[in-house]
Amino acid sequence: xxxxxxxxxxxxxxxxxxxxxxxxxYIPRGGRLFAIVSRYDDLLSILKRPGHEVGSTLxxxxxxxxxYGLTDEEARRFSARTLALMPDAKEAxxxxxxxxxxFIVSTSYEHYMEALCQALGFPLENVYCTKASFNEYDLxxxxxxxxxxxxxxxxxxxxxxxxxxxxxxxELPEGLQRALRRLDEIFWGEVRxxxxxxxxxxxxxxxxxxxxxxxxxxARRLGVGLDRIMYVGDSITDVExxxxxxxxxxxxxxxxxxxxxxxSSDVAVMSRSSLTIAVMAELFIRLGRDxxxxxxxxxxxxxxxGKIADERLLERVFEAPGGPxxxxxxxxxxxEELAAESERFRRExxxxxxxxxx
Numbered sequence: 001x002x003x004x005x006x007x008x009x010x011x012x013x014x015x016x017x018x019x020x021x022x023x024x025x026y027i028p029r030g031g032r033l034f035a036i037v038s039r040y041d042d043l044l045s046i047l048k049r050p051g052h053e054v055g056s057t058l059x060x061x062x063x064x065x066x067x068y069g070l071t072d073e074e075a076r077r078f079s080a081r082t083l084a085l086m087p088d089a090k091e092a093x094x095x096x097x098x099x100x101x102x103f104i105v106s107t108s109y110e111h112y113m114e115a116l117c118q119a120l121g122f123p124l125e126n127v128y129c130t131k132a133s134f135n136e137y138d139l140x141x142x143x144x145x146x147x148x149x150x151x152x153x154x155x156x157x158x159x160x161x162x163x164x165x166x167x168x169x170x171e172l173p174e175g176l177q178r179a180l181r182r183l184d185e186i187f188w189g190e191v192r193x194x195x196x197x198x199x200x201x202x203x204x205x206x207x208x209x210x211x212x213x214x215x216x217x218x219a220r221r222l223g224v225g226l227d228r229i230m231y232v233g234d235s236i237t238d239v240e241x242x243x244x245x246x247x248x249x250x251x252x253x254x255x256x257x258x259x260x261x262x263x264s265s266d267v268a269v270m271s272r273s274s275l276t277i278a279v280m281a282e283l284f285i286r287l288g289r290d291x292x293x294x295x296x297x298x299x300x301x302x303x304x305x306g307k308i309a310d311e312r313l314l315e316r317v318f319e320a321p322g323g324p325x326x327x328x329x330x331x332x333x334x335x336e337e338l339a340a341e342s343e344r345f346r347r348e349x350x351x352x353x354x355x356x357x358x
Contacts, residue, residue: 003228003285005096006218006241008211009106009116009129011234011346012255012277013093015084017354018112019058022078026068029155037061039160040183042236045208046166055107055207055237058130062199063191065134067147072135075111083115085274090120092274095313096281101222102126105214107206107237128214131204137196147196150186157182212240219248226250230284230292232277234346236260251289253280254330256346259339262330267296268338270345271325275317280327282308299327 010016020038024031038057045054096102105128106113113129116122139147157179169177191197206214211233219226226248231241234257242252242264254265255277262268266289269276283292287307295307301318308314318324326345328338 002222002224003100003230003288004218004222004224005100005102005230005232005281005285006105006215007102007232007277008234008238008255009104009108009113011257011350012232013086013089013104013120013274014116015086015350015354016082016112017350018079018082018108019061020354021082022065022070022075022109023061025078026070027064027151028068029152030064030068033064033151033155034061036154036157036159037183040180043160043180045236047169053202053205053207053209054239055130055205055210056202058107058109058132058207059200059202059205060187062132062134062137063147063194063196064151066137066139066196066199067144067151070134072111072133075109075134076114079109079112080115080118083112083119085116085119087273089274092278093120093122095278097122099282100285101218103128103214103218105206105211105218105231105241106130107211128206128210128217130206130210132199137199139194139196143194143196147191147194150190154183154186208237208240211237212244215241215244227289230281232280233265234258234261239264249289251284251292253277254342256349257342258346259343262339262342263335265330266293267327268330268342269325269327270342271327272322272349273317273320273325275313276325276327279304279308279313279317293329296327297329 007013020034023034027033037060041054041057044052103126108129109132110129113127117124117127160176160179166172169180187200192200215231219229226245227250229245229250231245232253232255233241234255239260245252252265253267253269254261255269283295287295295304301314304314305311330338
């Protein structure tokens with residue numbers, strides 16, 4: 001029975017955070033606004049807010065992007081113009097596709113995924129992503145003005161730094177409680193009552209829950225069990241997909257992941273090149289989960305010789321400028337050290353601001 005490969009996009013394949021970049025470009029102080037909304041999104045997930053799906057930042061910022069004039073056409077042009085692939089991403093995905101069915105599951109907007117598939121030569125029909133049309137929303141001049149003022153208010157808020165473990169809003173510092181409640185009022189009160197408020201329904205969102213559901217859809221589409229799937233991700237939106245794959249006996253790989261991704265994965269990867277993904281995919285496709293994990297415990301050029309068909313590929317990975325990638329199987333005794341190291345490496349590769357997003 002064949003195996004399959006699924007990857008998140010931003011992180012393993014590209015360096016972008018496209019939604020952040022759209023906000024930063026089109027909204028005054030939009031980068032800060034996006035960071036605050038992103039932390040709000042993460043915090044609602046940590047607090048297990050009923051009905052909340054992590055990754056909802058992409059629906060929450062739509063009204064602000066619309067208020068500053070973003071259209072579908074401009075979103076496509078901007079995404080194509082700013083696309084930044086990881087080194088060797090196109091070659092890596094082509095190699096994987098020659099070995100097994102390959103899919104991309106991403107929270108990113110479809111405008112960005114169209115540009116990415118064009119650059120990679122990857123089939124758009126094998127992509128699951130957030131469907132959104134900026135053109136479909138109408139704004140009155142009054143609503144546009146109000147949204148712009150709300151954008152300024154949000155950007156003036158402090159960055160929401162939540163404790164690692166918290167179960168209720170009452171456990172948060174008082175200032176954080178006030179900010180959280182005000183954001184609730186803004187999104188689920190003021191914005192929700194506007195015509196553009198239907199964007200908050202998020203029917204086309206592929207967030208944390210959506211990614212896990214996409215994994216199941218891929219398995220059904222191919223007629224395989226979850227034990228035949230390798231999933232690569234890097235953020236909090238991948239945690240549910242990681243859990244789904246691991247529970248089914250598949251392989252979950254954190255690639256330059258943040259602490260949420262590393263803590264939920266089987267393997268942590270820190271690499272400047274996507275070719276590392278191709279090596280790991282071949283190990284999984286040839287050896288299965290247990291065989292791949294055994295091989296990865298001996299991660300070295302010498303240890304992997306004979307396990308990969310193209311030994312020149314191995315040499316390129318291990319002799320890359322800046323040194324070979326770090327690949328380590330995650331266990332209770334090393335998880336926190338790996339999480340901290342991976343977060344540092346992530347910020348180095350993708351930039352300090354994007355690297356800190358959830």
